Amino acid sequence: MDEASLADVVARCRAGDQQAWEELVNATANDMYRLAVSFARSRSEAEDLTQEVYLKIWQNLDRFEAGSSFRAWAYRVARNLFVDAYRRSRRERRATWVDPEFLATLAGGDDPHTVTVRRQRLELARRAIAGLPEELAQLILLRDLADWSYEELAQEYDLPLGTVKSRLNRARREVAAAMAVVLTPRVPAGVPA
Numbered sequence: 371m372d373e374a375s376l377a378d379v380v381a382r383c384r385a386g387d388q389q390a391w392e393e394l395v396n397a398t399a400n401d402m403y404r405l406a407v408s409f410a411r412s413r414s415e416a417e418d419l420t421q422e423v424y425l426k427i428w429q430n431l432d433r434f435e436a437g438s439s440f441r442a443w444a445y446r447v448a449r450n451l452f453v454d455a456y457r458r459s460r461r462e463r464r465a466t467w468v469d470p471e472f473l474a475t476l477a478g479g480d481d482p483h484t485v486t487v488r489r490q491r492l493e494l495a496r497r498a499i500a501g502l503p504e505e506l507a508q509l510i511l512l513r514d515l516a517d518w519s520y521e522e523l524a525q526e527y528d529l530p531l532g533t534v535k536s537r538l539n540r541a542r543r544e545v546a547a548a549m550a551v552v553l554t555p556r557v558p559a560g561v562p563a
Contacts, residue, residue, distance in 0.1 A: 371397040376440040383431060395424060398441065402448055408515030409452040419455060423448045442525070449526065453508060491549075498548035506541040513538055 371379070376397065382390030403420045410416035426447050434443050499507050509527075512518040520538075524531045 373439055373441065377436060380431065380434060380440055381436070391428070398444060399424075401441075402444070404517065405445070405448055405512075406452065408511045409456045419452060422455075423451055426451055445522070446526065449512070456508075456511075457504075494549045494552055495545060498545040501548060502541055502544060506537060506544070509534065509538050510541040510545065514542075 371393075376394070379390050379394045379397070383394055399420065402423050403416060406416040406419040406423070407413075410419055423444075427444055430447065434440065499510060502510070505527075509523060512523060512526075513520070518526075520531055520534050523529075523538075524534045527534065529537075
């Protein structure tokens with residue numbers, strides 16, 4: 371659904387049209403859920419966050435300015451809610467991060483060894499991202515897991531496009547370096563390499 375159609379649906383929602391609300395949710399739910407997955411530890415948490423977003427959107431629909439982009443406004447509402455939830459649960463994220471149900475949906479077969487290796491690497495990535503400064507962690511989650519464009523990130527953070535790209539590059543290098551330290555085989559002293 372394009373922005374003009376969304377604006378029409380929003381106007382109908384404000385007028386109390388229940389069917390319009392369903393249309394609005396149906397038009398944007400997949401994007402909101404995909405964004406929620408990047409911040410959540412499990413599929414059920416992502417579903418809960420998505421529901422919270424729509425509750426927040428419903429409560430604040432009168433604050434949406436006609437003529438502006440509904441998707442951009444809704445993403446801002448979602449991002450703020452997700453970042454708050456992410457900050458609250460950051461300590462908890464150290465205990466668990468990858469939902470086994472979500473892991474099962476990733477390609478790679480049913481081989482237990484492959485699944486275990488994948489889970490270990492995802493946990494290493496999670497730890498590396500958790501060790502980043504908050505802004506870098508948010509950028510990498512939004513770009514690499516929620517599939518935001520560089521332009522969307524630049525607009526959201528009010529940064530030049532080049533700055534977004536350089537910060538993402540830095541974040542990715544730091545994650546790769548943190549993972550490399552753990553994944554590099556260690557040869558005991560005195561043993562020929």
